[in-house]
Structures are given as structure tokens and as C-alpha cells.
Amino acid sequence: MTLLAVDNLSLQYRTPAGPVQALRGVSIQAHAGEVLGIMGESGCGKSTLAAAIINLPGANAQVTGGEVRYRGRDILTLPADQQRALRGRHIGMIFQDPMTAFNPVLTIGAQLVDFQHHLPGSTTSKRANAQSMLTRVGIPDAAMCLRRYPHELSGGMRQRAAIAAALLLQPDVLIADEPTTALDVTMEAQIIHLLRALQADFRGAIIIVTHHLGVIAELCDRVVVMYAGQVVEEGLVDDIYHAPRHPYTAALLACDPAKLNAGGGRLPTIGGRLPDLMHPGPGCSFAPRCGQVRDLCHKTPPPRVAVSGTHSASCHAVTT
Amino acid sequence: MSLLTVQDLGVDLPMAGMFSQGRLNILSGIDLTLQPGETLGLVGESGSGKTTLARAVLGLQKISSGTLTFCGRPLKDNHDFRDIRRDAAMMFQDAVASLSPRMTVGQLIAEPFVIHRVSRPSGKVADLLAQVGLPPDIAGRYPHELSGGQARRVGVARALALTPKLVIADEPTAGLDVSVQAEILNLMNDLKAKLNLSYLIISHNLALVRHVADRIAVMYLGRLVETGPTTQVFAAPRHPYTASLLAADPKPDPRQRRADLAIKGEIPSILRRPLGCEFHTRCPMAQGQCLTKVPQLTEKQPGHWARCHLT
Numbered sequence: 033m034t035l036l037a038v039d040n041l042s043l044q045y046r047t048p049a050g051p052v053q054a055l056r057g058v059s060i061q062a063h064a065g066e067v068l069g070i071m072g073e074s075g076c077g078k079s080t081l082a083a084a085i086i087n088l089p090g091a092n093a094q095v096t097g098g099e100v101r102y103r104g105r106d107i108l109t110l111p112a113d114q115q116r117a118l119r120g121r122h123i124g125m126i127f128q129d130p131m132t133a134f135n136p137v138l139t140i141g142a143q144l145v146d147f148q149h150h151l152p153g154s155t156t157s158k159r160a161n162a163q164s165m166l167t168r169v170g171i172p173d174a175a176m177c178l179r180r181y182p183h184e185l186s187g188g189m190r191q192r193a194a195i196a197a198a199l200l201l202q203p204d205v206l207i208a209d210e211p212t213t214a215l216d217v218t219m220e221a222q223i224i225h226l227l228r229a230l231q232a233d234f235r236g237a238i239i240i241v242t243h244h245l246g247v248i249a250e251l252c253d254r255v256v257v258m259y260a261g262q263v264v265e266e267g268l269v270d271d272i273y274h275a276p277r278h279p280y281t282a283a284l285l286a287c288d289p290a291k292l293n294a295g296g297g298r299l300p301t302i303g304g305r306l307p308d309l310m311h312p313g314p315g316c317s318f319a320p321r322c323g324q325v326r327d328l329c330h331k332t333p334p335p336r337v338a339v340s341g342t343h344s345a346s347c348h349a350v351t352t
Numbered sequence: 353m354s355l356l357t358v359q360d361l362g363v364d365l366p367m368a369g370m371f372s373q374g375r376l377n378i379l380s381g382i383d384l385t386l387q388p389g390e391t392l393g394l395v396g397e398s399g400s401g402k403t404t405l406a407r408a409v410l411g412l413q414k415i416s417s418g419t420l421t422f423c424g425r426p427l428k429d430n431h432d433f434r435d436i437r438r439d440a441a442m443m444f445q446d447a448v449a450s451l452s453p454r455m456t457v458g459q460l461i462a463e464p465f466v467i468h469r470v471s472r473p474s475g476k477v478a479d480l481l482a483q484v485g486l487p488p489d490i491a492g493r494y495p496h497e498l499s500g501g502q503a504r505r506v507g508v509a510r511a512l513a514l515t516p517k518l519v520i521a522d523e524p525t526a527g528l529d530v531s532v533q534a535e536i537l538n539l540m541n542d543l544k545a546k547l548n549l550s551y552l553i554i555s556h557n558l559a560l561v562r563h564v565a566d567r568i569a570v571m572y573l574g575r576l577v578e579t580g581p582t583t584q585v586f587a588a589p590r591h592p593y594t595a596s597l598l599a600a601d602p603k604p605d606p607r608q609r610r611a612d613l614a615i616k617g618e619i620p621s622i623l624r625r626p627l628g629c630e631f632h633t634r635c636p637m638a639q640g641q642c643l644t645k646v647p648q649l650t651e652k653q654p655g656h657w658a659r660c661h662l663t
Contacts, residue, residue, distance in 0.1 A: 073529035073530070073531060073532075074500070074529055186618055187398075188618055189618075216397040216398050216556060216619075217397070217556055217558065217597060217600050217601050218397060218596065218597065218600045218615045218618075218619075219397075219618065220600070220602065221599075221600035221601075221602065221610070221615070222615075222616070224602065243529055243530070244602070245530065245604035246601070246602030246603055246604045247602055248604075249602065249603060249604050249605055249606045249608075249609070250602045250603075250606075250609055250610070252606075269606040270606050270607065273604065273605055273606050273607075274605075274606075274607070283531070284530065284531060285604065287530045287531045287533070287534040288530045288534075288559070288604050289533075289534070289537070289559045289560055289562070289563035290559030290601070290603060290604050291604055291605075292559075292563065298538050298541065299534035299537055299538055299563070300534065301531055301534045301535045301538065302531040305499075
């Protein structure tokens with residue numbers, strides 16, 4: 033079942049120099065029970081997309097078209113109070129920096145109780161809820177953790193507490209924006225395992241937004257690849273990593289030194305730079321950096337070509 | 353003759369508090385050598401003392417014990433360290449924050465000449481910019497006008513300004529996208545061959561270290577736990593910590609997902625250093641002697657050292 037559908041969403045940021053088109057006709061779907069990865073480099077619009085899904089994209093942002101539908105209802109046109117009722121309760125969010133996700137002057141326990149203000153029940157039962165959720169995410173002494181302030185926890189523990197906070201209200205859709213970027217590799221592995229274990233008994237959809245190719249490969253069932261505010265390729269994780277069809281996806285995967293089996297030598301690079309999103313050209317936005325570029329690519333936007341039932345790429349060079 | 357020799361290095365810091373007499377042991381017993389033209393990769397989790405070690409080598413952190421030798425010359429007082437900072441340059445972790453926001457790129461690149469009172473050949477700034485692949489007109493820009501990759505390149509140009517023998521790079525690609533990371537690594541690789549540089553690269557990115565380093569040194573809680581040729585350490589790690597670090601690194605291949613966790617828990621606080629082998633609290637192989645007896649760094653294979661009772 034499709035829980036969340038983003039349909040042809042366009043968003044621009046107003047800047048003194050003119051509007052920047054951060055999202056240009058993005059469509060994605062997240063289904064119940066799946067982990068969807070949104071992959072891309074800085075400036076591709078992945079974090080803007082995550083913020084737009086909960087309709088908190090920042091004061092200078094303006095949605096210029098499209099819809100975000102949660103269970104069929106367009107979130108963007110709902111009154112503010114109904115939107116607020118959805119956030120947290122139905123669509124949860126885990127932010128990149130677990131330090132700033134919490135209020136520094138309140139204990140973890142006080143904040144986890146506050147987060148449940150939508151729910152009925154006494155403070156004591158909410159505190160008990162919070163404690164069992166902290167235990168669930170692998171915090172060893174949960175009762176102690178409730179009494180601590182955010183700065184007293186290590187980065188890994190804070191990220192676990194942030195995950196507990198997001199899961200407390202049992203949302204259907206959980207969005208994690210770069211959930212492991214601030215962590216060491218050993219802690220990153222533990223958080224990945226935690227998210228995977230939680231996914232087994234969490235029936236909703238998890239959306240992971242990251243630039244880390246390893247995290248997506250470990251965790252996701254399906255991947256959406258973004259470039260310059262557009263979706264360029266979408267498919268099952270194995271197809272994306274082993275049979276990428278869009279030249280950008282292939283180039284991005286090739287750059288990662290983790291992909292190579294031996295050290296030394298030159299790494300492949302993409303060359304060129306991201307297009308200016310203030311004045312995007314008429315054709316394919318990857319054309320200036322693409323190795324397979326043709327005349328057509330500079331003039332006409334590429335069609336979305338379905339390679340299989342689950343795999344599609346927006347490229348003139350792709351044929352079914 | 354080796355370029356840099358670190359022998360039995362220790363760093364203690366005074367504990368916080370005005371009347372506190374205690375000292376906190378950050379690094380101890382570090383032995384490292386770096387040959388000319390060699391790249392040494394220093395890896396470990398946050399808090400393992402990697403950056404402190406790099407700062408100690410440059411005299412930015414006072415050492416409490418041990419000796420440092422650079423090109424055969426022992427480093428003792430501030431005067432020695434000032435000299436070595438001409439031959440050993442540092443690329444700092446946060447590339448943008450390490451550039452003064454009030455200076456232009458041209459001024460920033462010329463600054464090492466001013467600091468070390470070395471006369472600057474005319475056109476040197478433009479040469480350095482060309483060497484790191486930046487257009488000459490960038491010299492008039494301020495740091496906030498640079499992208500992350502450009503700021504890194506300015507950091508490389510500054511490090512190379514006085515034609516050093518050694519470049520210490522602290523997380524040279526942290527915060528960069530993989531495609532930009534590849535460009536910076538290629539640039540550093542080209543410059544190494546061209547200028548016969550040695551690198552000391554500090555990183556927690558194991559794939560990066562495997563790609564660039566000839567030898568690797570693994571640190572845990574301020575101790576060296578394993579050191580050896582990169583290929584050998586990656587193929588057959590001799591310390592369980594190295595093995596678990598390698599296993600924890602997510603591979604960009606969904607067919608290589610890990611079934612279970614190699615390492616649990618967190619790095620302990622240095623305020624409460626475990627007794628015996630410091631890794632025993634997280635080690636999957638820990639036995640009786642590991643809890644009481646401190647293992648010594650021993651040579652397990654020629655050039656491949658590890659600090660473990662069991663391997």
C-alpha cells in the first residue's frame with residue numbers, strides 16, 4: 033500500500049539573486065513495509081524533499097506545484113493545525129544532528145513525555161512508554177537515561193534517543209535525514225542494525241535520505257537517485273548498484289573508493305559542476321557532465337524510461 | 353634515513369578545575385616512523401587521539417614523554433618546532449573554518465611566507481593555484497564564496513606553499529561528496545608523485561585510507577593497537593579492534609550486507625580507562641588474561657605489529 037506519494041512536486045527558494053529551483057517535478061512513492069533510500073550529492077535537493085514532505089521547508093521556500101499525499105490526502109493544502117497533528121504522530125522525523133534535535137535545558141525524559149502530548153494517558157504511563165522505547169533502541173540503562181540532559185549522552189546514544197523519540201508515537205512514515213553522518217563507523221553500523229531490526233516490526237515506510245552509498249546499500253529496499261532537483265533514476269537497490277542505467281548513477285557509484293578492491297591508482301571523477309539552479313537549461317541537467325551526451329540531451333528534457341516494472345531512468349540514452 | 357620518527361610519545365593534559373592536580377593521559381607509548389615518499393594512514397574512532405598525535409608532531413600540543421625526530425634532527429623546544437612547521441605542513445579538518453574569513457584566497461596562500469619570513473617569488477600564488485587546479489581569478493575571493501571542494505584545494509595550496517617534505521592531512525575529505533572526494537584524492541596523489549611528498553593522513557574513512565596509504569596505524573584510546581602495510585592489515589588484521597572496524601564499514605554493495613554486528617558498545621571514556629587490554633570491554637575474543645595484563649606491541653609478521661595477547 034502506498035502510504036506517502038509525492039507527485040510532481042516543484043519548490044523554489046527565494047534568494048536576493050532570484051529564485052533557486054530546488055525541486056523540479058519530483059515524484060516518489062513510499063509503500064508500507066519498505067525502506068526507501070533517497071540518494072544524491074549535496075545540492076541535489078534530497079534534504080529539501082525530506083523537509084517538504086512534512087511541509088517545513090523553511091521561510092524562503094515556496095511550493096510552486098505538485099502534491100504530497102499521505103494516505104491519499106494532500107498535506108500541503110491542509111490547515112496548519114491538521115498538518116501539525118500529522119507531524120510526529122503519523123510522519124516522524126529523525127534529524128542529522130542528534131544534538132540539536134533535543135532541547136538542551138530539559139532532560140531526555142521530560143522531552144520524551146512532552147512528545148506524547150497528542151496521546152491520552154497519565155504522565156507516569158508516558159514516562160514508562162518512553163523508558164521501554166529507550167530500551168527498545170538499545171540504551172542500556174533507560175531509567176538513568178530519562179534523567180539525563182542531552183549533553184550528558186554520547187553522539188551514538190543521542191541518536192538512539194532521537195530514534196526512540198521518533199518511534200514513540202508509532203508513525204506510519206519515518207523519515208531519517210542523514211541518520212549516521214555525525215557518527216563513527218562502529219556506531220554507524222549499530223544504528224543501521226537498529227533501524228533494520230526496528231523495520232522488522234514496524235509496518236510503516238522508512239525513508240532514508242543520505243549521500244552515503246554504503247548506508248543505502250546496507251539498509252534500503254528501493255532507491256531514488258536525485259540530481260539537480262530531479263529524480264534521475266529509481267529502482268530496487270540491487271538494480272541500482274549492479275545495473276545502474278542513468279550515466280549519473282553509474283558515475284557516482286564509480287567514484288567511491290570503497291567500491292575498489294585494491295588501493296592506489298586514480299579514482300574516476302565526474303568532472304564539471306552542478307548546474308545553476310537559478311537558470312536550469314531546457315535539456316537534461318546532467319548533459320554538461322555526461323560521457324554519453326548527444327545533441328538532443330542539451331535541447332529536450334529526457335523522458336522517464338521504464339526499464340522494468342520497478343526500475344526507471346530519465347535519460348535519452350536509455351532504451352528498454 | 354626516515355623522515356619522521358616518533359618514539360614512545362606520550363601526551364598528558366591537566367584535568368579541568370583550577371585546583372585539580374590530576375593529569376589525564378591522552379596518548380602513551382606511540383612509536384611510528386615515516387619514510388620519505390611514504391603515505392601513512394592513521395585510523396581510529398573519535399576520541400582515539402589521532403588529531404592529538406598530529407598536533408604533537410607539529411609542536412601544537414606539548415608532549416609529556418618520548419622523542420620526536422624529523423629528518424634526523426631531534427625536536428625539543430619551540431624553536432625546533434617552528435622550523436619543522438616549514439617542512440611539515442598541516443591541512444586542517446574543517447577546511448572552511450581554517451581560512452580566515454577576512455582574508456582573500458590570495459592573501460591566505462601568501463600567509464605562510466609572511467609567517468615564516470621567507471621571501472615569496474613573484475607569481476608564486478598563481479603557480480600554487482594552478483598546481484591545485486583552481487582558476488587564477490579565485491585569488492580575489494573570500495572563503496565564504498568558495499565551495500567545499502574549492503576550500504579544500506585552497507587548504508592544499510597553503511600546505512604546499514613552502515614546498516614541505518611532509519603534509520599532515522586531518523580528515524582531508526570530511527564533509528565532501530564522493531565525486532569531489534575523488535578529485536581531492538587524485539590531486540593529492542598527483543602532487544605526491546610530482547613533489548615527492550610524504551603524507552600522514554588521519555581519517556576514519558577506511559576505504560579512503562586503503563586507497564591512499566602505504567602503511568596504516570590503528571589507534572584505540574590513545575594507544576597504537578596495530579600497524580603494518582595497508583594491504584596486509586586489510587587482508588589479515590592481527591588485532592580484533594582492526595578486524596571489527598573493517599567489518600563495521602558499510603560496503604556500497606547490497607549483496608554484501610552484514611548478517612550480524614562485529615562490534616558492540618562504545619569507546620570507553622579515557623577518564624575510566626579499562627584495566628588490562630583496553631579493548632577487552634568490546635572484544636569478542638576477550639579471555640582471562642586480557643582483563644588484567646596489558647598486552648605489548650609485538651611484531652606478528654615482518655613489519656606488521658599488533659598489541660594483542662591472542663593473535
